[in-house]
Amino acid sequence: MQLKIPAIGVSSANVVHYGLDYDFKYSNGMPVRYVAVPFPFTGQPKAVDVGYVTGKDMLTGQPLMTAVIKALTDPLSANEKISGAPSDDAGDSRLLPPDTEENLRHLFEDKGWTDYNWIQLPTEKLVTAMLKGTSRKPDEVIKTIDITGGQRQLTVEKVAIAAVMAGASPEHFPLILALATQAPFGNSTSSMANMVVINGPIAKRLNFNSGTNALGPYNRSNAVVGRSFTIASKIVGDLRNNVNAWESLGSNFQSTISALLRTKRICRRDGIRSTFKWASSPPTTSSRSGSAGRVSRASEAARISTRRTA
Amino acid sequence: MDRRKMLAMLGLSPTLVAGLPVRARTTSEVSTANSLGADDGLITVLNPGIPNKLATRVPLAPPLDTLDNKLIYMINLSWEGPDAGNYLYEAMTDWLTQRHPGIKTVVKVTADGMFGLDPAILKEMTANKADGAIVGVAG
Numbered sequence: 001m002q003l004k005i006p007a008i009g010v011s012s013a014n015v016v017h018y019g020l021d022y023d024f025k026y027s028n029g030m031p032v033r034y035v036a037v038p039f040p041f042t043g044q045p046k047a048v049d050v051g052y053v054t055g056k057d058m059l060t061g062q063p064l065m066t067a068v069i070k071a072l073t074d075p076l077s078a079n080e081k082i083s084g085a086p087s088d089d090a091g092d093s094r095l096l097p098p099d100t101e102e103n104l105r106h107l108f109e110d111k112g113w114t115d116y117n118w119i120q121l122p123t124e125k126l127v128t129a130m131l132k133g134t135s136r137k138p139d140e141v142i143k144t145i146d147i148t149g150g151q152r153q154l155t156v157e158k159v160a161i162a163a164v165m166a167g168a169s170p171e172h173f174p175l176i177l178a179l180a181t182q183a184p185f186g187n188s189t190s191s192m193a194n195m196v197v198i199n200g201p202i203a204k205r206l207n208f209n210s211g212t213n214a215l216g217p218y219n220r221s222n223a224v225v226g227r228s229f230t231i232a233s234k235i236v237g238d239l240r241n242n243v244n245a246w247e248s249l250g251s252n253f254q255s256t257i258s259a260l261l262r263t264k265r266i267c268r269r270d271g272i273r274s275t276f277k278w279a280s281s282p283p284t285t286s287s288r289s290g291s292a293g294r295v296s297r298a299s300e301a302a303r304i305s306t307r308r309t310a
Numbered sequence: 311m312d313r314r315k316m317l318a319m320l321g322l323s324p325t326l327v328a329g330l331p332v333r334a335r336t337t338s339e340v341s342t343a344n345s346l347g348a349d350d351g352l353i354t355v356l357n358p359g360i361p362n363k364l365a366t367r368v369p370l371a372p373p374l375d376t377l378d379n380k381l382i383y384m385i386n387l388s389w390e391g392p393d394a395g396n397y398l399y400e401a402m403t404d405w406l407t408q409r410h411p412g413i414k415t416v417v418k419v420t421a422d423g424m425f426g427l428d429p430a431i432l433k434e435m436t437a438n439k440a441d442g443a444i445v446g447v448a449g
Contacts, residue, residue, distance in 0.1 A: 084366065
Protein backbone atom coordinates (compact mmCIF):
# COMPACT_ATOMS: atom_id res chain seq x y z
CA MET A 1 0.00 0.00 0.00
CA GLN A 2 1.44 3.40 -0.90
CA LEU A 3 0.00 6.48 0.69
CA LYS A 4 1.95 9.02 -1.33
CA ILE A 5 2.24 11.43 1.58
CA PRO A 6 5.48 12.98 2.77
CA ALA A 7 7.11 10.90 5.48
CA ILE A 8 10.38 11.65 7.21
CA GLY A 9 12.56 9.53 9.46
CA VAL A 10 13.91 10.49 12.85
CA SER A 11 16.63 8.36 14.43
CA SER A 12 19.95 8.58 16.15
CA ALA A 13 22.79 9.85 14.00
CA ASN A 14 24.50 6.53 13.34
CA VAL A 15 21.32 4.92 12.05
CA VAL A 16 20.52 7.99 9.97
CA HIS A 17 23.92 7.83 8.29
CA TYR A 18 23.17 4.25 7.32
CA GLY A 19 19.71 5.22 6.09
CA LEU A 20 21.01 8.05 3.94
CA ASP A 21 23.80 6.08 2.36
CA TYR A 22 23.98 2.32 2.38
CA ASP A 23 20.30 1.59 3.01
CA PHE A 24 19.24 4.07 0.34
CA LYS A 25 21.67 2.72 -2.27
CA TYR A 26 21.22 -1.00 -1.78
CA SER A 27 17.99 -1.64 0.07
CA ASN A 28 15.44 1.14 0.17
CA GLY A 29 15.98 3.00 -3.09
CA MET A 30 14.05 5.98 -1.69
CA PRO A 31 16.00 9.12 -0.67
CA VAL A 32 14.15 9.45 2.65
CA ARG A 33 14.60 12.74 4.46
CA TYR A 34 15.88 12.30 8.00
CA VAL A 35 16.51 14.30 11.11
CA ALA A 36 18.99 12.93 13.59
CA VAL A 37 19.16 12.88 17.37
CA PRO A 38 22.23 11.92 19.38
CA PHE A 39 23.10 8.23 19.89
CA PRO A 40 22.02 6.41 21.96
CA PHE A 41 18.41 7.49 21.98
CA THR A 42 16.73 4.63 23.81
CA GLY A 43 17.53 3.94 27.41
CA GLN A 44 17.90 7.62 28.22
CA PRO A 45 15.93 9.44 30.93
CA LYS A 46 12.71 11.03 29.74
CA ALA A 47 14.16 14.49 30.21
CA VAL A 48 16.94 13.68 27.75
CA ASP A 49 14.58 12.43 25.05
CA VAL A 50 12.32 15.46 25.57
CA GLY A 51 15.34 17.75 25.49
CA TYR A 52 16.24 16.57 22.00
CA VAL A 53 13.21 18.42 20.63
CA THR A 54 14.73 21.76 21.58
CA GLY A 55 18.20 20.62 20.63
CA LYS A 56 19.95 20.41 17.30
CA ASP A 57 19.55 18.13 14.31
CA MET A 58 22.78 16.13 14.27
CA LEU A 59 22.79 16.12 10.46
CA THR A 60 22.47 19.81 9.62
CA GLY A 61 23.16 21.56 12.92
CA GLN A 62 19.84 23.37 12.68
CA PRO A 63 17.32 23.30 15.53
CA LEU A 64 15.72 19.87 15.36
CA MET A 65 12.17 21.07 14.82
CA THR A 66 13.29 23.48 12.10
CA ALA A 67 14.81 20.49 10.35
CA VAL A 68 11.58 18.50 10.81
CA ILE A 69 9.48 21.23 9.24
CA LYS A 70 11.90 21.69 6.36
CA ALA A 71 11.97 17.95 5.75
CA LEU A 72 8.18 17.90 5.44
CA THR A 73 7.82 21.07 3.39
CA ASP A 74 10.93 21.78 1.28
CA PRO A 75 10.44 21.26 -2.48
CA LEU A 76 11.82 18.04 -3.94
CA SER A 77 15.24 18.08 -5.56
CA ALA A 78 15.89 16.43 -8.92
CA ASN A 79 17.51 13.48 -7.16
CA GLU A 80 14.41 12.98 -5.02
CA LYS A 81 12.23 12.60 -8.11
CA ILE A 82 14.18 9.75 -9.76
CA SER A 83 12.39 6.45 -10.22
CA GLY A 84 13.16 3.13 -11.86
CA ALA A 85 16.03 0.70 -12.10
CA PRO A 86 19.50 2.13 -11.46
CA SER A 87 21.50 2.87 -14.57
CA ASP A 88 24.80 1.58 -13.31
CA ASP A 89 25.54 -1.45 -11.26
CA ALA A 90 28.72 -2.41 -9.49
CA GLY A 91 30.63 -4.97 -11.50
CA ASP A 92 32.72 -7.72 -10.06
CA SER A 93 36.19 -8.49 -11.26
CA ARG A 94 37.40 -11.93 -10.20
CA LEU A 95 41.01 -10.73 -10.03
CA LEU A 96 42.33 -7.50 -8.63
CA PRO A 97 44.78 -5.54 -10.79
CA PRO A 98 48.37 -6.66 -10.19
CA ASP A 99 50.09 -4.58 -7.57
CA THR A 100 52.81 -4.72 -4.97
CA GLU A 101 52.25 -6.64 -1.80
CA GLU A 102 52.31 -3.45 0.22
CA ASN A 103 49.69 -1.76 -1.91
CA LEU A 104 47.48 -4.82 -1.86
CA ARG A 105 47.62 -5.00 1.91
CA HIS A 106 46.62 -1.35 2.13
CA LEU A 107 43.79 -1.99 -0.31
CA PHE A 108 42.47 -4.95 1.65
CA GLU A 109 42.44 -2.91 4.84
CA ASP A 110 40.92 0.15 3.19
CA LYS A 111 38.12 -2.00 1.83
CA GLY A 112 37.45 -3.49 5.26
CA TRP A 113 38.21 -7.01 4.08
CA THR A 114 40.49 -7.92 6.97
CA ASP A 115 40.51 -8.04 10.76
CA TYR A 116 43.54 -5.74 10.68
CA ASN A 117 45.90 -8.55 11.56
CA TRP A 118 48.33 -9.95 8.99
CA ILE A 119 46.62 -11.91 6.24
CA GLN A 120 47.75 -14.33 3.59
CA LEU A 121 47.08 -12.63 0.26
CA PRO A 122 44.74 -14.86 -1.77
CA THR A 123 46.68 -15.73 -4.91
CA GLU A 124 45.04 -18.00 -7.46
CA LYS A 125 47.40 -20.79 -6.54
CA LEU A 126 46.52 -20.68 -2.86
CA VAL A 127 42.79 -20.39 -3.45
CA THR A 128 42.87 -23.27 -5.92
CA ALA A 129 44.62 -25.37 -3.31
CA MET A 130 42.02 -24.40 -0.72
CA LEU A 131 39.21 -25.41 -3.06
CA LYS A 132 40.61 -28.93 -3.11
CA GLY A 133 39.05 -29.23 0.33
CA THR A 134 35.59 -29.43 -1.20
CA SER A 135 33.88 -31.15 -4.08
CA ARG A 136 31.63 -28.13 -4.65
CA LYS A 137 32.18 -25.94 -7.67
CA PRO A 138 33.84 -22.58 -7.03
CA ASP A 139 31.03 -20.59 -8.57
CA GLU A 140 28.29 -22.31 -6.60
CA VAL A 141 26.25 -19.73 -4.66
CA ILE A 142 25.79 -20.92 -1.10
CA LYS A 143 23.95 -17.89 0.19
CA THR A 144 22.56 -14.51 -0.83
CA ILE A 145 23.13 -11.91 1.85
CA ASP A 146 20.67 -9.07 1.99
CA ILE A 147 20.72 -8.16 5.67
CA THR A 148 21.82 -4.61 5.01
CA GLY A 149 20.72 -4.67 1.40
CA GLY A 150 22.67 -5.39 -1.73
CA GLN A 151 21.71 -9.00 -2.38
CA ARG A 152 25.31 -10.14 -2.29
CA GLN A 153 25.91 -13.63 -3.54
CA LEU A 154 28.38 -15.68 -1.54
CA THR A 155 30.12 -18.31 -3.63
CA VAL A 156 32.31 -21.22 -2.63
CA GLU A 157 35.30 -19.41 -4.11
CA LYS A 158 34.72 -16.30 -2.00
CA VAL A 159 34.68 -18.48 1.11
CA ALA A 160 37.94 -20.07 -0.03
CA ILE A 161 39.44 -16.61 -0.41
CA ALA A 162 38.49 -15.76 3.17
CA ALA A 163 39.91 -19.07 4.37
CA VAL A 164 43.22 -18.40 2.63
CA MET A 165 43.37 -14.93 4.09
CA ALA A 166 42.82 -16.37 7.57
CA GLY A 167 45.65 -18.85 7.17
CA ALA A 168 43.53 -21.98 7.07
CA SER A 169 44.44 -25.18 5.27
CA PRO A 170 42.37 -27.15 2.77
CA GLU A 171 41.50 -29.75 5.39
CA HIS A 172 39.71 -27.01 7.33
CA PHE A 173 37.69 -25.94 4.35
CA PRO A 174 34.66 -28.25 4.65
CA LEU A 175 34.09 -26.85 8.12
CA ILE A 176 34.71 -23.27 7.08
CA LEU A 177 32.31 -23.66 4.18
CA ALA A 178 29.61 -24.98 6.48
CA LEU A 179 30.18 -22.08 8.87
CA ALA A 180 29.98 -19.61 6.01
CA THR A 181 26.34 -20.46 5.53
CA GLN A 182 25.79 -18.66 8.83
CA ALA A 183 27.86 -15.58 7.99
CA PRO A 184 27.86 -12.74 8.72
CA PHE A 185 27.86 -12.36 12.47
CA GLY A 186 25.02 -10.24 13.74
CA ASN A 187 25.06 -6.47 13.47
CA SER A 188 23.05 -3.94 15.40
CA THR A 189 23.64 -1.01 17.70
CA SER A 190 24.33 -3.53 20.44
CA SER A 191 27.21 -5.94 19.96
CA MET A 192 26.76 -9.43 18.60
CA ALA A 193 28.80 -12.55 18.09
CA ASN A 194 28.17 -16.14 17.09
CA MET A 195 28.70 -19.36 18.95
CA VAL A 196 29.37 -22.54 17.04
CA VAL A 197 29.36 -26.05 18.39
CA ILE A 198 31.16 -28.62 16.28
CA ASN A 199 30.72 -32.29 16.78
CA GLY A 200 31.78 -35.42 14.97
CA PRO A 201 34.94 -37.01 13.61
CA ILE A 202 36.08 -33.82 11.92
CA ALA A 203 36.70 -32.20 15.30
CA LYS A 204 39.12 -34.95 16.18
CA ARG A 205 40.66 -35.16 12.73
CA LEU A 206 41.43 -31.44 12.75
CA ASN A 207 42.73 -31.69 16.29
CA PHE A 208 40.56 -29.01 17.81
CA ASN A 209 41.30 -28.13 21.39
CA SER A 210 38.58 -29.10 23.81
CA GLY A 211 40.67 -29.06 26.94
CA THR A 212 42.56 -26.47 28.92
CA ASN A 213 42.93 -23.04 27.40
CA ALA A 214 40.15 -23.88 25.01
CA LEU A 215 39.24 -20.22 24.72
CA GLY A 216 42.79 -19.04 24.37
CA PRO A 217 45.11 -18.71 21.38
CA TYR A 218 46.72 -22.11 21.79
CA ASN A 219 45.47 -24.21 18.90
CA ARG A 220 45.76 -23.72 15.17
CA SER A 221 42.44 -25.21 14.11
CA ASN A 222 40.51 -23.22 16.70
CA ALA A 223 42.27 -20.06 15.56
CA VAL A 224 42.09 -20.32 11.78
CA VAL A 225 38.56 -21.67 11.57
CA GLY A 226 37.31 -18.94 13.86
CA ARG A 227 39.27 -16.31 12.01
CA SER A 228 37.91 -17.51 8.68
CA PHE A 229 34.41 -16.89 9.98
CA THR A 230 35.39 -13.43 11.17
CA ILE A 231 36.91 -12.43 7.85
CA ALA A 232 34.11 -14.05 5.86
CA SER A 233 31.56 -12.20 7.96
CA LYS A 234 33.16 -8.86 7.27
CA ILE A 235 33.42 -9.55 3.57
CA VAL A 236 30.02 -11.11 2.95
CA GLY A 237 28.28 -8.67 5.23
CA ASP A 238 30.26 -5.79 3.69
CA LEU A 239 30.47 -4.67 7.30
CA ARG A 240 32.31 -1.38 7.73
CA ASN A 241 32.42 0.85 10.75
CA ASN A 242 29.97 3.76 10.54
CA VAL A 243 28.79 2.66 7.11
CA ASN A 244 26.54 -0.24 7.99
CA ALA A 245 28.06 -1.49 11.23
CA TRP A 246 27.20 0.69 14.19
CA GLU A 247 27.67 -1.28 17.37
CA SER A 248 28.04 1.08 20.30
CA LEU A 249 31.23 -0.52 21.61
CA GLY A 250 31.77 -3.53 19.38
CA SER A 251 32.76 -6.92 20.67
CA ASN A 252 36.06 -8.70 20.82
CA PHE A 253 33.99 -11.87 20.50
CA GLN A 254 33.90 -11.07 16.80
CA SER A 255 37.65 -11.15 16.74
CA THR A 256 39.87 -14.01 15.86
CA ILE A 257 40.96 -15.42 19.15
CA SER A 258 40.51 -19.12 19.10
CA ALA A 259 37.75 -20.43 21.25
CA LEU A 260 36.30 -23.67 22.36
CA LEU A 261 33.12 -24.69 24.05
CA ARG A 262 33.99 -27.42 26.44
CA THR A 263 32.39 -30.79 26.40
CA LYS A 264 29.56 -31.50 28.78
CA ARG A 265 31.67 -33.57 31.14
CA ILE A 266 34.29 -30.89 31.56
CA CYS A 267 31.64 -28.22 31.88
CA ARG A 268 29.91 -30.04 34.69
CA ARG A 269 33.21 -30.62 36.45
CA ASP A 270 34.21 -27.00 36.20
CA GLY A 271 30.75 -25.69 36.87
CA ILE A 272 30.46 -23.99 33.50
CA ARG A 273 27.18 -24.09 31.66
CA SER A 274 28.00 -25.21 28.17
CA THR A 275 25.12 -23.56 26.39
CA PHE A 276 25.99 -20.09 27.64
CA LYS A 277 29.69 -20.00 27.02
CA TRP A 278 30.51 -17.23 24.60
CA ALA A 279 33.75 -17.00 22.78
CA SER A 280 35.63 -14.65 20.52
CA SER A 281 35.36 -16.81 17.52
CA PRO A 282 33.10 -19.69 16.78
CA PRO A 283 33.88 -22.00 19.63
CA THR A 284 34.38 -25.63 18.84
CA THR A 285 33.89 -28.67 20.89
CA SER A 286 35.34 -32.03 20.41
CA SER A 287 33.39 -35.02 21.50
CA ARG A 288 36.41 -37.16 22.01
CA SER A 289 35.94 -40.70 23.01
CA GLY A 290 36.83 -41.27 26.61
CA SER A 291 36.63 -37.67 27.66
CA ALA A 292 33.03 -36.96 26.84
CA GLY A 293 31.56 -40.39 26.80
CA ARG A 294 29.94 -41.29 23.54
CA VAL A 295 31.48 -40.28 20.27
CA SER A 296 29.05 -39.03 17.73
CA ARG A 297 28.65 -41.22 14.69
CA ALA A 298 28.48 -38.20 12.44
CA SER A 299 29.46 -38.41 8.83
CA GLU A 300 32.69 -36.88 7.56
CA ALA A 301 30.93 -33.57 6.98
CA ALA A 302 30.85 -31.47 10.13
CA ARG A 303 27.50 -31.18 11.86
CA ILE A 304 27.20 -27.67 12.96
CA SER A 305 24.60 -25.88 14.98
CA THR A 306 24.85 -22.17 15.45
CA ARG A 307 23.07 -19.85 17.71
CA ARG A 308 23.05 -16.14 17.15
CA THR A 309 22.50 -13.84 20.06
CA ALA A 310 23.30 -10.33 21.17
CA MET B 311 79.64 -25.84 -15.33
CA ASP B 312 76.34 -24.13 -14.83
CA ARG B 313 76.54 -20.63 -16.25
CA ARG B 314 74.86 -19.09 -13.25
CA LYS B 315 77.31 -20.77 -10.90
CA MET B 316 80.17 -19.56 -13.01
CA LEU B 317 78.92 -16.01 -13.00
CA ALA B 318 78.34 -16.14 -9.28
CA MET B 319 81.89 -17.34 -8.74
CA LEU B 320 83.12 -14.42 -10.77
CA GLY B 321 81.09 -12.06 -8.63
CA LEU B 322 78.69 -11.17 -11.35
CA SER B 323 74.94 -11.21 -10.96
CA PRO B 324 73.20 -13.17 -13.72
CA THR B 325 70.62 -10.42 -13.93
CA LEU B 326 73.33 -7.86 -14.60
CA VAL B 327 74.72 -9.93 -17.39
CA ALA B 328 71.26 -10.43 -18.79
CA GLY B 329 70.74 -6.68 -18.95
CA LEU B 330 67.86 -6.59 -16.56
CA PRO B 331 67.60 -3.63 -14.18
CA VAL B 332 69.32 -4.52 -10.95
CA ARG B 333 67.86 -3.55 -7.64
CA ALA B 334 68.75 -5.20 -4.43
CA ARG B 335 65.57 -6.60 -2.99
CA THR B 336 65.22 -7.23 0.68
CA THR B 337 65.11 -10.78 1.88
CA SER B 338 61.50 -10.26 2.84
CA GLU B 339 60.57 -9.02 -0.60
CA VAL B 340 62.31 -11.88 -2.30
CA SER B 341 60.78 -14.58 -0.18
CA THR B 342 57.33 -13.06 -0.31
CA ALA B 343 57.40 -12.38 -4.03
CA ASN B 344 58.70 -15.84 -4.74
CA SER B 345 56.13 -17.45 -2.49
CA LEU B 346 53.37 -15.48 -4.17
CA GLY B 347 54.56 -16.35 -7.63
CA ALA B 348 55.72 -12.87 -8.63
CA ASP B 349 58.89 -12.23 -10.51
CA ASP B 350 58.36 -8.52 -11.16
CA GLY B 351 57.35 -7.43 -7.69
CA LEU B 352 53.69 -7.35 -8.66
CA ILE B 353 51.20 -9.86 -7.36
CA THR B 354 47.84 -10.87 -8.71
CA VAL B 355 45.28 -11.93 -6.15
CA LEU B 356 41.63 -12.85 -6.21
CA ASN B 357 39.08 -10.22 -5.32
CA PRO B 358 37.46 -10.95 -1.95
CA GLY B 359 34.80 -8.33 -2.46
CA ILE B 360 31.23 -9.14 -3.31
CA PRO B 361 29.35 -6.48 -5.30
CA ASN B 362 26.14 -4.97 -4.06
CA LYS B 363 23.11 -4.80 -6.28
CA LEU B 364 21.75 -1.28 -6.42
CA ALA B 365 18.15 -0.83 -5.29
CA THR B 366 15.41 0.33 -7.65
CA ARG B 367 14.83 4.02 -7.19
CA VAL B 368 11.57 5.24 -5.66
CA PRO B 369 10.77 8.97 -5.70
CA LEU B 370 9.57 10.91 -2.69
CA ALA B 371 5.97 12.04 -2.32
CA PRO B 372 5.30 15.75 -2.92
CA PRO B 373 5.99 17.85 0.19
CA LEU B 374 3.47 19.83 2.21
CA ASP B 375 3.10 23.56 1.68
CA THR B 376 2.48 24.17 5.39
CA LEU B 377 1.87 22.24 8.60
CA ASP B 378 -1.10 24.42 9.59
CA ASN B 379 -4.33 22.42 9.82
CA LYS B 380 -2.54 19.22 8.81
CA LEU B 381 -2.90 15.72 10.26
CA ILE B 382 0.52 14.26 11.00
CA TYR B 383 0.98 10.66 12.12
CA MET B 384 3.94 9.93 14.38
CA ILE B 385 4.84 6.26 13.96
CA ASN B 386 6.63 4.76 16.94
CA LEU B 387 8.78 1.77 15.90
CA SER B 388 9.16 0.84 19.54
CA TRP B 389 12.92 0.44 19.33
CA GLU B 390 13.75 -1.34 22.59
CA GLY B 391 10.31 -0.38 23.85
CA PRO B 392 7.86 2.42 23.07
CA ASP B 393 8.72 4.81 25.89
CA ALA B 394 11.56 6.79 24.38
CA GLY B 395 9.71 7.32 21.11
CA ASN B 396 6.55 8.34 22.94
CA TYR B 397 8.44 10.89 25.04
CA LEU B 398 9.94 12.46 21.94
CA TYR B 399 6.69 12.53 20.01
CA GLU B 400 4.83 14.02 22.95
CA ALA B 401 7.37 16.82 23.13
CA MET B 402 7.21 17.28 19.36
CA THR B 403 3.44 17.56 19.52
CA ASP B 404 3.67 20.24 22.22
CA TRP B 405 6.14 22.20 20.14
CA LEU B 406 4.13 21.92 16.92
CA THR B 407 0.73 22.78 18.40
CA GLN B 408 2.14 25.98 19.86
CA ARG B 409 3.40 27.16 16.50
CA HIS B 410 1.12 25.71 13.83
CA PRO B 411 -2.56 26.46 14.21
CA GLY B 412 -4.88 23.57 13.63
CA ILE B 413 -2.18 20.92 13.40
CA LYS B 414 -3.16 17.53 14.74
CA THR B 415 -0.82 14.67 15.58
CA VAL B 416 -1.57 11.00 16.19
CA VAL B 417 1.03 8.73 17.79
CA LYS B 418 0.83 5.06 16.83
CA VAL B 419 3.04 2.22 18.04
CA THR B 420 3.64 -0.41 15.36
CA ALA B 421 2.33 -3.87 16.11
CA ASP B 422 5.51 -5.64 14.97
CA GLY B 423 8.00 -3.18 16.35
CA MET B 424 10.74 -1.97 14.07
CA PHE B 425 10.77 -4.91 11.68
CA GLY B 426 7.36 -5.07 10.16
CA LEU B 427 4.96 -2.92 8.29
CA ASP B 428 1.75 -2.28 10.13
CA PRO B 429 -1.10 -2.49 7.63
CA ALA B 430 -3.63 -1.42 10.24
CA ILE B 431 -1.83 1.88 10.75
CA LEU B 432 -1.58 2.45 7.00
CA LYS B 433 -5.27 1.70 6.65
CA GLU B 434 -6.12 4.14 9.39
CA MET B 435 -3.94 6.84 7.86
CA THR B 436 -5.69 6.35 4.55
CA ALA B 437 -9.12 6.43 6.11
CA ASN B 438 -8.29 9.58 8.06
CA LYS B 439 -6.57 11.23 5.11
CA ALA B 440 -3.29 11.76 6.89
CA ASP B 441 -1.20 14.56 5.38
CA GLY B 442 2.22 13.45 6.53
CA ALA B 443 4.15 11.11 8.79
CA ILE B 444 7.18 11.09 11.05
CA VAL B 445 8.67 7.60 11.52
CA GLY B 446 11.15 6.66 14.23
CA VAL B 447 13.00 6.47 16.50
CA ALA B 448 15.84 4.03 16.02
CA GLY B 449 19.00 4.02 18.10
